[in-house]
Amino acid sequence: MTSTSASAIPERPTVAVLGTGIMGSGMARSLLRAGLDVRAWNRTQAKAAPLAADGATVTETAEEAVRGADVIVTMLNDGLSVAAALTAAAPGAQRGQVLLQSSTVGIDATAELAQRAADLGLVYLDAPVAGTKQPAEQGALTVFVSGPSAVRPLVNPVLNAIGQRTVWVGETPGAASRLKLVVNTWVINMVGSIAECLNLAEGLGIDPQSFLDVMKGGPLDSAYLQGKSAAVLSGDLTPSFALSTALKDTRLILAAAERTGVTLDLVAASADRFTRAEEAGHGGEDMIATYYAGRPVEKDDD
Incomplete structure (x- = not known):
């Protein structure tokens, strides 16, 4: 895991993908095609297992997936699922990691997850996506992002891999979800x-x-x-x-x-x-x- 200072930003950040359903698996494959190191975890491991053939490291636990990662991407069904994944990952989380929260969870859950991330020392980016299965698999999503722009250099390779367009909405998490x-x-x-x-x-x-x-x-x-x-x-x-x-x-x-x-x-x-x-x-x-x-x-x- 590297810091987000300009001198330490990795050219190809390591990415942990938590949630490998229809959207998460497509996003993971887009990240792999871009040459990024991807660790994939899903509560039902069988859904993550096929990603191993594409080059991902499939982990048994969320904790293992996030340990040492630069960016954590969450793509799960709802706010409760994201919160549960963060709880499971917490022992492996490190201060300064960026959480790119791409699930559609609504206004209240976004605020709650941002606070949970802050408690873990994570930099929270509210980053829901527009698109379905095919755009996710093609790296052609539109990503809406709100959060501290200081981490843009670190997350840009991730955003460029999963999306054809990134719309930065503001500095405060929540704007993108709205x-x-x-x-x-x-x-x-x-x-x-x-x-x-x-x-x-x-x-x-x-x-x-x-x-x-x-x-x-x-x-x-x-x-x-x-x-x-x-x-x-x-x-x-x-x-x-x-x-x-x-x-x-x-x-x-x-x-x-x-x-x-x-x-x-x-x-x-x-x-x-x-x-x-x-x-x-x-x-x-x-x-x-x-x-x-x-x-x-x-x-x-x-």
């Missing part, structure tokens, strides 16, 4: 609109492909519309972003809106749809499985 909630609001509303259009087409007896053909190439078309619709029509709902995770993020958005007095009718409706789809067994599928929450209900002729 921006991420706004971005996720756009994504959640968009996926709900796609699902409802497909639902209505089905209900009216219209071939959904006709709708997509009309939209294709026009000003309202998008790769997202075409890609998510194709997933539904093909029946391949392999998650690039799981519906249960989208529901978690939707609840974080609604909590943030409530505390500021903002009313988000569309997001509230999306939360209801995600909940129904999850209860119907679609939580582990891609978030476009919200489609199943709105399919036509067969009416009893009696």
Whole structure:
């Protein structure tokens, strides 16, 4: 582990990745392609094991993963999971290490995790990402960062490896997470609109492909519309972003809106749809499985 002074900044920092699910494993592989030394840990070790073939050191404990690392990246489901990982890693943590906290955890958890990091002597960067499975695997995420800019030289190789764009939002942790909630609001509303259009087409007896053909190439078309619709029509709902995770993020958005007095009718409706789809067994599928929450209900002729 090196200090963050200019004279001691490593050209290729050692990175500990805590959390190797859909996003974390993709980010770890992007770091490895950039030539960085990566230690990977996941609570369920089987999820981290495949990274060994890509060159990562897969550790049995979070403590082992962070010991001697320059940068610690956390990519887990929620604030409680990140807090638990930090508790597990604490014996191996060293003062001056940078914690790049990339999980979407909301406003309150960000403040709590920043304090926990400070108690461990870690430099906390609030660094959620925009993007799903494919951008994570391609190193093409957008990373929002807020925190002390003094550590930029140390973390830049990490940010450049996982993202095609880094947006520095401010010096205080929390600003990046607030921006991420706004971005996720756009994504959640968009996926709900796609699902409802497909639902209505089905209900009216219209071939959904006709709708997509009309939209294709026009000003309202998008790769997202075409890609998510194709997933539904093909029946391949392999998650690039799981519906249960989208529901978690939707609840974080609604909590943030409530505390500021903002009313988000569309997001509230999306939360209801995600909940129904999850209860119907679609939580582990891609978030476009919200489609199943709105399919036509067969009416009893009696």
